[in-house]
Amino acid sequence: MDSLSPAARSLAARCEPRVNELARRMTRTVFEDLHGYAELPVDVRDVEITATARRGLRQFLRTAAGGEVLRPAADGGLRYFQERAHQRADEGMPLQLLLSTYTSGAHVLWQALTDAARPGEESALTELCGALIAAQGRVIAAVTESYLDEQAAIAAERGEQRRSLARALLEGTRKAEGWEGPVLVVHLRFAPRQSGGVAVRRLVRRVQTALDRVFGTEVPALLDGTGGHALVPGRTELPDAATAVLREAAGPGLRLAATVASGAADIPDAARVGEEIVRVARACGHAPGPHHLDDVLLEYHLSRPSAGSARIAALLDPLAGRPDLTATLRTHLEQRQDRRATARILGLHPNSVDYRLARITELTGLDLGTPRDAALALAALLLGSRQAN
Template sequence: MPLSPEARSLAARCEPRVNELARRMARDSFEDLPGYADLPDDVKDLEIAATARHGVRLFLRRVDGFGQEQPGSHRLFRERAAQRAEEGMPLHLLLRTHALGVYVLWQALRDVARPGEEAALVELVDILLQSHPAIVGAVAETYLDERSALEAEQRAQQRSLLRGLLDGMVPPGHVLLDQLRLEGPALVLALGLDAPPSAGPVAVRRRLRRVQTVLDRAFGMDVPALLDGDGGRVVVPQDCAPPDDLPQHLSKASGLQVRVAAVRVEGPEHITEGARTATEILRVARACGRPPGLHRLDDILLEYHLSRRNESSHRIAALLDPIAGRPELLETLRTHMAQQQDRRATAAALVLHPNTVDNRLAKIAEQTGIDLSSPRGTALALAALLLRDSED
């Protein structure tokens, strides 16, 4: 519906006061908003005042255009919203300035209205309130998009820094590592997820988000982590120990069996080696048949030592070459070691008759020459298994 001549005349009286209104908003009206007084003066006097001036003039142009929105009229609002997001202004403060600006403009219209112009004032307020939701929507959308992009960029940079530190490509004293809050002792974790091979990318992303949430809650902070479908590596930038029930919480969140290897390091310069050790603890614990859960070096000290490679490693690993083509024998040997050489427990784990286990163990001894009934033979078999897994 076209605006009445009285309404356009009333709005025109505010035209000479545009700069005054903008200054009042930027320097007086907004000062009571929480956090606004802390903004730099140049932001208030230049950018916010200019945005307020644009808003008032946009309203007056809309009145002249019979209430129609002009194409591109929200561009400046979007640009300013992106700037405020980059600067870290809270969204609630930004939206409150727009809402309060509408109220100040309404006050100006009311002040210049004359007796008998009530109907014209209602027409202008109608235009003002109609345009406000679109402006607020454009501002909020741009702000959230910019914050999302900034946070994604920050996360990508942190992941890159963390990967470089874990892989030994970023020196411990690098200035950017302040973003990871790595100064003193830290806890390095290696996670192993028994993920099904058929899991799609969407399911994997959801699972990893839940895993990250559990880690953040367990340590009371945003924990730097590099996660993938099989697990990942985590650095907790504080001197602490992992909760004993952390693997259980991770399993519940992910729906998978989870292994957690933990290594405490004295400082950032030891994180690379700590990550290697944690990854190796995870491998050895899995190779020697330890059930999923929390693994520390002391828990598998002997197995870890036996799995270290030296000039004799290839000869020890070769002891099992005669049964390399018999996967059922290798699995029986591995399970027998994991079950503390208890034949009945081995049979139960493999769903076999104990006599079948005995027959297989006899074939292993016959073909490899390893006496599994002696301490030396047990140590040789365990070392050979661990070294072969290391080669794989």
């Protein structure tokens, strides 16, 4: 059916004079029963939503009176409702409340058509019911799409503002109000992975969502596919559930370290300390997870650059191209020079570990059995990892 019957057109025309009355009834009586409607600003309820209801009623009745059924409303009729949906999204009106006003409004209109129908107009009423359902479907689809588009744009803008704030604070180029007290600076390092841009964006979104959940607020963060930093003003330690929630979002290979800046000006230094803690823990072979300065205190000290750093790092140059020997040295030092523990971790026989250690001594001249040379080897590993990064 491409057009309405004369009887249906006549019924719609008889209801059009009631448009203002029906719109007021919707916004001042029917919508009041919708959850959250009473909390809307008065001007939104009594002016803007009333105008939208009046526009929708008049558009449907005039279109029906003209005999149209499924053809989209002329003169950009849907565009008006899309613009209102953008506005409601920008104001923060919940989508379910917005859509409820449309469905409730359609019910009010249906009741008005039923009341106006005369005996013998049952078929005309059925035609208008079908037309109303079709029109409502088009409007709700357009409204939902526009609302979600606007919400996505708002979220993207807010996210970019947070990233810009985090970048400026980490670079020390901005002083932000409300950041005078302590700031928890969380450094995160994700496990290496081969992935495209879509996977990286999903990872970053998951981690950002997890950060917001852990701290109960929108956390300024600067993240990419390798990790990054998050800044939480007024906090000095991670919540108990933080590691588990963030690991669920980022994967089991997540490493993180939390440091405290006394104020915004100290954020860059605190961020660098966090990066170094994670780097040293990783270079020492520590398992992924949360890392603390006390866990790598000696190693952190040994990894600080100095006038002799280059010469110390060069002690292991003879092991270049021998990752098996480097891995054995790192594991052996991490296991406090326990050859059996080293063998178990590397999947070797203890005699094979002894052979590799002897080969390391032969190539480098370092006797790992002496405290001095063991400390030099550890410092060389740490300084070498710094240069590699």
